Every structure is written in structure tokens, then in C-alpha cells.
Amino acid sequence: MTEMQELLRLLGELDDQLVGCMRCGMCQAVCPIYGQTGREGDVARGKISLLEGLAKKLVQDPEGVQDKLQRCLLCGSCAANCPSGVKALDIFLKARVILSGYLGLPPVKKAIFRGLLTRPKLFNKLLGLASMFQGLFTSPVNEVIGSSCSRWLEPLLGERHLMLLDKRPLHKDVPSLDTPAGASGLKVAFFPGCLADKIFPRVGHAVLKVLAHHGVGVYLPENQACCGIPALSSGDRQSFEKLVRANLEVFGQGEFDALVTPCATCTSTMKKIWPLMAQGMSPQDQKRIAELSAKVMDVNAFVVDRLGLTPPAPKAGAVPVTVHDPCHLKKSLGIAAQPRTVLAMNPAYGLVEMNASDACCGCGGSFTLQHAEISANIGMQKRDNIKASGALVVATGCPACMLQISDMLSRSGDQIAVRHPMEIYAESL
Amino acid sequence: MNDALLKEFQALVGQENVMESETDRFAYAYDAAVLAPVMPGLVVRPTSREILGKIVKLCNDNGLPLTVRGSGTNLSGGTIPSKGGVVVLTNALNKILEINEADLYAVVEPGVITAKFAAEVAARGLFYPPDPGSQAVSTLGGNVAENAGGLRGLKYGVTKDYVMGVDFFDVDGEIVKSGSRTVKCVTGLNLAGLMVGSEGTLGVFEKLILKLTPPPLAAKAMMAVFDDVNKASETVAAIIAAKIVPATLEFMDNFTIRTVEDFAHAGLPVDAKALLLIEVDGHPGQVADEAEKVEAICKSLGATRIQVAKDAAERNKVWEARRAALSALARVSPTTVLEDATVPRSKIPAMMQALEAIATKYKLTIGTFGHAGDGNLHPTILTDRRNTEEWHRVEAAIDEIFDVALGLGGTLSGEHGIGLAKSKYLEKETSRATILYSRRLKKALDPKGILNPGKIIGE
Numbered sequence A: 001m002t003e004m005q006e007l008l009r010l011l012g013e014l015d016d017q018l019v020g021c022m023r024c025g026m027c028q029a030v031c032p033i034y035g036q037t038g039r040e041g042d043v044a045r046g047k048i049s050l051l052e053g054l055a056k057k058l059v060q061d062p063e064g065v066q067d068k069l070q071r072c073l074l075c076g077s078c079a080a081n082c083p084s085g086v087k088a089l090d091i092f093l094k095a096r097v098i099l100s101g102y103l104g105l106p107p108v109k110k111a112i113f114r115g116l117l118t119r120p121k122l123f124n125k126l127l128g129l130a131s132m133f134q135g136l137f138t139s140p141v142n143e144v145i146g147s148s149c150s151r152w153l154e155p156l157l158g159e160r161h162l163m164l165l166d167k168r169p170l171h172k173d174v175p176s177l178d179t180p181a182g183a184s185g186l187k188v189a190f191f192p193g194c195l196a197d198k199i200f201p202r203v204g205h206a207v208l209k210v211l212a213h214h215g216v217g218v219y220l221p222e223n224q225a226c227c228g229i230p231a232l233s234s235g236d237r238q239s240f241e242k243l244v245r246a247n248l249e250v251f252g253q254g255e256f257d258a259l260v261t262p263c264a265t266c267t268s269t270m271k272k273i274w275p276l277m278a279q280g281m282s283p284q285d286q287k288r289i290a291e292l293s294a295k296v297m298d299v300n301a302f303v304v305d306r307l308g309l310t311p312p313a314p315k316a317g318a319v320p321v322t323v324h325d326p327c328h329l330k331k332s333l334g335i336a337a338q339p340r341t342v343l344a345m346n347p348a349y350g351l352v353e354m355n356a357s358d359a360c361c362g363c364g365g366s367f368t369l370q371h372a373e374i375s376a377n378i379g380m381q382k383r384d385n386i387k388a389s390g391a392l393v394v395a396t397g398c399p400a401c402m403l404q405i406s407d408m409l410s411r412s413g414d415q416i417a418v419r420h421p422m423e424i425y426a427e428s429l
Numbered sequence B: 001m002n003d004a005l006l007k008e009f010q011a012l013v014g015q016e017n018v019m020e021s022e023t024d025r026f027a028y029a030y031d032a033a034v035l036a037p038v039m040p041g042l043v044v045r046p047t048s049r050e051i052l053g054k055i056v057k058l059c060n061d062n063g064l065p066l067t068v069r070g071s072g073t074n075l076s077g078g079t080i081p082s083k084g085g086v087v088v089l090t091n092a093l094n095k096i097l098e099i100n101e102a103d104l105y106a107v108v109e110p111g112v113i114t115a116k117f118a119a120e121v122a123a124r125g126l127f128y129p130p131d132p133g134s135q136a137v138s139t140l141g142g143n144v145a146e147n148a149g150g151l152r153g154l155k156y157g158v159t160k161d162y163v164m165g166v167d168f169f170d171v172d173g174e175i176v177k178s179g180s181r182t183v184k185c186v187t188g189l190n191l192a193g194l195m196v197g198s199e200g201t202l203g204v205f206e207k208l209i210l211k212l213t214p215p216p217l218a219a220k221a222m223m224a225v226f227d228d229v230n231k232a233s234e235t236v237a238a239i240i241a242a243k244i245v246p247a248t249l250e251f252m253d254n255f256t257i258r259t260v261e262d263f264a265h266a267g268l269p270v271d272a273k274a275l276l277l278i279e280v281d282g283h284p285g286q287v288a289d290e291a292e293k294v295e296a297i298c299k300s301l302g303a304t305r306i307q308v309a310k311d312a313a314e315r316n317k318v319w320e321a322r323r324a325a326l327s328a329l330a331r332v333s334p335t336t337v338l339e340d341a342t343v344p345r346s347k348i349p350a351m352m353q354a355l356e357a358i359a360t361k362y363k364l365t366i367g368t369f370g371h372a373g374d375g376n377l378h379p380t381i382l383t384d385r386r387n388t389e390e391w392h393r394v395e396a397a398i399d400e401i402f403d404v405a406l407g408l409g410g411t412l413s414g415e416h417g418i419g420l421a422k423s424k425y426l427e428k429e430t431s432r433a434t435i436l437y438s439r440r441l442k443k444a445l446d447p448k449g450i451l452n453p454g455k456i457i458g459e
Helices: A005-011 A032-037 A044-056 A064-068 A087-101 A107-116 A119-138 A194-199 A201-213 A229-233 A237-252 A264-276 A283-295 A298-305 A327-331 A337-344 A370-389 A399-411 A421-426 B003-013 B020-025 B049-061 B114-123 B138-144 B191-195 B229-241 B254-264 B282-298 B312-330 B345-361 B388-407 B423-429 B434-444
Strands: A140-141 A147-149 A187-190 A218-219 A258-261 A297-298 A319-324 A349-351 A391-398 A415-418 B042-044 B064-071 B086-089 B095-099 B105-108 B165-167 B203-212 B218-224 B246-255 B276-284 B307-308 B335-338 B365-370 B375-383
Touching: A005 A044, A032 A327, A032 A370, A032 B086, A032 B229, A044 A064, A044 A087, A044 B020, A064 A087, A064 A107, A064 B020, A064 B105, A087 A229, A087 A237, A107 A119, A107 A237, A107 B049, A119 A264, A140 B003, A147 A399, A187 A201, A194 A201, A194 A399, A194 B095, A201 A421, A218 A258, A229 A237, A229 A264, A229 A337, A237 A283, A258 A264, A258 A283, A258 A298, A264 A297, A264 A327, A264 A399, A283 A297, A283 A421, A298 A337, A319 A337, A319 A370, A337 A349, A337 A391, A337 A421, A370 A399, A370 B105, A391 A399, A391 A421, A399 A415, A415 A421, A415 B423, B003 B114, B049 B064, B049 B086, B049 B165, B049 B203, B064 B203, B095 B114, B105 B114, B114 B138, B138 B203, B165 B191, B218 B229, B218 B246, B218 B282, B229 B246, B229 B276, B229 B282, B229 B345, B246 B312, B254 B276, B254 B312, B254 B365, B276 B282, B276 B312, B282 B307, B312 B335, B312 B365, B312 B375, B345 B365, B375 B388, B388 B423, B423 B434
Parallel strands: A187 A218, A187 A258, A258 A297, A319 A349, A319 A391, A391 A415, B042 B086, B064 B086
Antiparallel strands: A140 A147, B095 B105, B105 B203, B165 B203, B218 B276, B218 B307, B246 B276, B246 B365, B335 B375, B365 B375
8 A cells, every 4th residue: 555545544534523524614713823814724624624635635735734734723712613513623633643644754853752752851851951051042031020032042943032941840859759648638640741840840839839738649750751742743643652651651650539730731631632642552551541531630620629719808909910711721621710719719819801811822832933923923912912901910820821921921021920820829828 | 827927916915915835725615515625726815905906907817717705604605716716815805994983884895704893883882783693704795795694684684784885896907886875875876786695796895885773772582482383483473463573583493402402401492393582672662562572472372481581691591592503403414504595484384394394205304493584494404425325315305495495485595695506596586587687797797707707697
């Protein structure tokens, strides 16, 4: 069988999902990229048509289709608003894997995913080194946000205002934990995720503080691997599976009631994408994935739903805080109330809602590197809404959103801090 | 497309607004109609009205078929391009040029999104009533070109009732002006009227003048439950006969009710044979009076239960169920064929019986809901277009639905347009002479036949 026939066969397997799209075009109303470009190939309806066209040989250009598929934030706005319930995100992830399998992975991505990301110890060490030298190439630019910019790295990173790697990543201060359940009677496994470990360790510390306060036991194993979404969204199933298995290994050794993460994207990946992509893995791995995924919870949802918090009344003169709803929390998992309850636990802050709080921030992982301009334009709309709310703090339950929003606010010279809801709660304890 | 011509398009609209790759073009080969895609030769996205005019001329000079596309939500294939033709996007022409609160009109570019316009108008304390189902994405240019309807058609009319003027490009890219900003205008031929519903076959819209009205001060919604479809249909007729014109008067059959309930858990009575969702609006006194009368009519004609919304939340709940109808039906099977054959409203009982017979005869699942108040039902066939044998039965059923509708004195399309999907039926409703007259008109205005060829009147 030629490779082309194999490609057509694999795309054919998506047919049952593709055929559900009735081309109504309602996704045009919610797609952040289409909102910027107005191009049909950028919206879910167009991408689904292209995949169908490729499968039926009406389109002969797999590279062109792959290029269109990469112009997507994987925010899930289309799927969440689809009248006929087409699972566009599932389709796009699977299609990226199929097309990368056919076309191969770009060398840079291959080097990063297979040489680095899938080797957690090496990855930690290398970024640890980088954290020591990054100061040489960057200079601080906004104290409230804690961002820096870099003339030296401009060819690579553009005009970005960066959040630097923390010199003390979480795993350095807290290499591992295994504490028993306390007053709550509950014990959780803690998966900080790459960003909360390496860039925002303050988020990780805040989570540990809140858990300790509520008498929740913590299992934090060493050598946690990335959740796998960066590799999978580039179509690298091999690295994705390797990362999943590495995590199954380290978490398989603990006993806990729930696995919590402070990262919306990690939560949604482990809860929904792991089982979705498990098919090709061994029956034993599939079983382990099913068991672990069932226990995965967003940390906000865990503390509110499982610990039963009752917020106090806000104090007079409370600091106005607004909430950005990460796509992977609200659209993917339906979690929007809990982060707000977590904020309300600190009476020194008062919630002010922004306009379109659930509109995507435009980050989309590596999308922001490959399509910097579109990403920044979407991000600036978010920034404008944050600014207009009058808040002094924006809270969001996803470190990737925190990165993008920090960049946008910092570039605009805003004095608005970017925090995780757990940080705000932890501050009151 | 040859290189020299491509360069001319690029020079006109800028390279970034010309799409020529296979993948870019294929993304404009379809619209929301269940029809095969047709690959255009080029897609251009003009960023000003002036450039739009020049593109029309360039296409005509070179005999290139031109299909204008807003958001491509068309249900009859009106935005499916000609093979090798040019798709002209209006979505960069999206400025509201004027909202005149003193004279109750607005001037807009053709690519303005319907719902955004309605919201902008509402923010000024005014009302733009046409509300097609696709309003969240559809464009006003598309609405005018298709004469789009919506839920409020019964009392407020459809898009044509709000078009005061259309300025459009002829095939030479010259601006033709029609209508005005005044309530009354009898200057010249009614070319704006000719443009409404012309599906891009006679001119390319440059800007639109739309009528606005003051919004109703109050509204009241209710749901009436029936154990017999005929009783529901008779109730519709009785409400109109009592000289009450509700803003909306919507119908759902048992299959739709059950499907919506499975999907949305809105608390609908799944054993009901039919539901009517009714809303009256206007001055608060009139609303209270009419709501009472409607309730009494429903009761006297055998409604088993009537639920009147007490507040905005309850009112919203009534309409949530109706809004969920298409989504819920669409999830049942891969392919959803949404028809809109329309009959005089007194013929709704007969139409409902015929639809049931057709579903049985062709062994198809048909859920029916829609705008009972204006006779515009949406029989929705749930199928899988990959099943060739079943698809043939679907086509035969559609033919028969049209025959029945026409036999009852109705029309092929209430609001979705003729496009490619229904052009072969046009003569059945009209006459050979009508088609020839229309073709002569088209030939005179568009001698090279570049404007959206094949739509409505064939080629």
C-alpha cells in the first residue's frame, strides 16, 4: 500500500465524525482566528471540508491542509457552539497526527519533542541552566507583572514581553511529597504542569499552601513529564504516548482520591485527550489511562466541589479582580463558577467581570510562536477587555493564559497583575 | 487563472486579499446546502467598496463568473461558485455607515453581520426585526440577496419589508442607485425591489439603506400543548381569525418535541402531539389583552395545557426550546435536510397530514417545526447522504413535498431561496413565460452571464 493510500485510509476513518458537519457556518461567530482573518480555511467548517476533500481526493495538497490545520488555537470555541455537536477538536488533533505521520515532523519540533521534552530529567536540567543565563539577554520591563523583554532575542521572539524561567523551579524547592490525608480525609496527587513548575512556581506553592490548610494529603512524585499536548498538537503521537506513559508510571505508584493540576490545559488534556488518543496503546495502558483520567480535576474545582468552601463577605475597599475563563476550563470542562468562588475566599479582593471573559486569549501553545501577529491581535482584545473592567488584578486558572495575558498587558504598559485564583486564596491564609 | 489576470486582481485588492491556493479555494466551494462542492478559480476579499466595483468590472471584462459571498450560510446553494469562477467576499466590507435615530433608517455595507447590526440598533433604542436563524453569522447583504425571513415574519415581515434602498454595481462596475432615505419614494423603477431576493444574479450590492422601527414596549410568551396536530393547526388559524397577530407563532411536532427534550432537557411534554410557542408584543395594555385572548382560544380549541411565562427567565425558557430544535434534530443523523416549502396558513393542517404520509411512504424520519403563523414549516429530513439508496428516497420525498405545497397554493421556498437546489422546480410554481422573462431580464443586464450564473433561473 502506498503512503498516499494509507493517508486516505486513515482520513477515511474520520469520516463518521466529519460527516456530522452540516456546513451551517455558525463556527464563524466564535472562532478567534476567523475573527482576525475572515478566511474560511481558518474556521472549523473550512478545515472539516478540507479534510473531507482530501479524503475524497477533491483536494490533492496534504501540506496545504496541514498548514490550515495548524492555524488553530485548539480553543474549542467551535465545538462548544456547534449546533450539530461536531467534535471539531477531536477531529483536528487526530488529523494533525495523521498528517504529521504522512508528511513527517519538522526537524526543530522533532528535536524538541523527542530529544528533550520526553526526557524530563534532561529537560529540567537544561531549563535550569537556561534560567541562570537568561538575565544576560533580557531586561525587566514591568514590575507589577514581572515581565522582561529582549533586544537580543528579538529575531526569535519578536516584541514579546516574557515571563522568565524562575531561578527556583517548584521541583527544586519541593522535589517530592507524600503526606497522608489530614482533616479533610482526602489525599490528592499534584501535577503542577511545566509552566507552574518552571515559570510560575509561585502558583505551585500557593496550591500546596491551600491543600495543607485544608488538611489534604499530597502525593507529588519526582520526574513528572509534560502532559503531552505540545507534542500531540504538532501531530507527534510517538512523543505524546511516551509522555503519557511516563506520567502513568510515576503516578501509578501513589494512592490518592484525585489528581489535581493548576493548569487548565493539562487538566483538559489528561481528562479528555488522553482517553481520546488511547486507542493505539496497549490494553494495559488504556486501562491505566481510564483510571487516572477519571481522577483528574482542575484544582479550583477540587477545592470548591470536594472541600466545600464558603466565601466570606468582601471587605470594604477590596482590590478589584477580574477573571479570564481559560478555554480549556470553561469550554472543554464546563468549569467557570469554581475559580470565582476560590477568589471570593479572600475578602481583600472583589470580583468585577470583564466583557467576554470566556473569549480565547490567543495563546494556543506554539501557535503564539508560529502565528505571532494573529495571536497578539486576539490577545490585545483580551487586554482591552481586562483594562476596561477597571480591575487591578486579572486571575485565570491556566499558566499558559497567564503567559499570554502578561505579555499583552506588559506590552501595553498596564499596571495590572496576573495571578492564578489559588494564589489569591493562598494569600489570605 | 492566468498569471497576468492574477496580477491584476492582486494589484486591485493587495496580494494578502487574493487566495489562489487549492486549499484556500476549496474552502469556498460550498455553502450550507446539501450539494456537491464546486471549486472556484480565485477568491478575493476587497477591503473597500470602490475596489469591489473594480473587481466586478475586471470579472466582466474577462468574462469570469462572479459569486458574491457573505458568510456562506445559504441553504439553497446560492453561494456555491461556478467552476473556475471568482468568489468575492464581502466580510471586509463590514461598516455600519449611519444609524439615523431621527429618521429611523440605517446605511450599511453589505458585509455587516446581522446580529451585530441588530445589537447596535438596539443599543440606540431602536429595532431591526428580521431575525433569520443564522443571524449570528449571516450578513445583511446576504439577507437582502436571499430575502431572508425569521421567527418574526408573521407580524414584522421579512427582510424585503426593511429595505428602503440598495446601491449596487452593474457588470461594468458603475454604481446604480435606487430607493432613498425617505419613507415614501417613487423615483424611478423600483430597482431596490428587484435586487431583493435576486441572489447575486443581477448586481453586486454596494450599500444598503434599511428601515428601523421603535421596539415593542412589552412582550408575553406562552406554550400551548396539544394531543392532536389538527387542534394545534386550527388554533393557529383561529388566532389569526380573531384579528390577533402574534410576533411569533411557532410549531413543533411530536418527533421534534421528543428530540429537543432528549437533547436540551427543557421539561417539554414528550407525549404531546404538537406544541405552539406563541409570543405577543406591543404596548403593555395590548399585550395583556391579547395574551388573555390567545390563551382563551387555545383552551377552547382543546389545548391540554397552557404555560404562560411569568418573567423574562420563563420567557427565555420557552424560546430556548424552539432555538434548540434544529440543533437537536441535526444531532440525530449525519445529514440534515432542512426544507422550507410554505403554504397559506389555513392549509397548515393539510400540509402536516401530507408530510406524515410522505415520511411513511418513503420510510424517512421527518421532524417538522417552524413558523406556523406564516405557513412556513420546516420539514427536516434526517438522513445520511452516504447512503445512496436512502438519498434517492430523500430526493423523491422532497419532490413530493414541493408538489403538495404547490397543490395547496403555497410556494417552493419561504425564506431559504431557490439557488441551485430548487431552480429545477421553479417552472412548476410559475410558468415557462416567467422563466423566459427572467432570463431575458438577466441577459439584458448581464450580457456575458457573469453574475452568479445558474442560480434561480438556471442557465
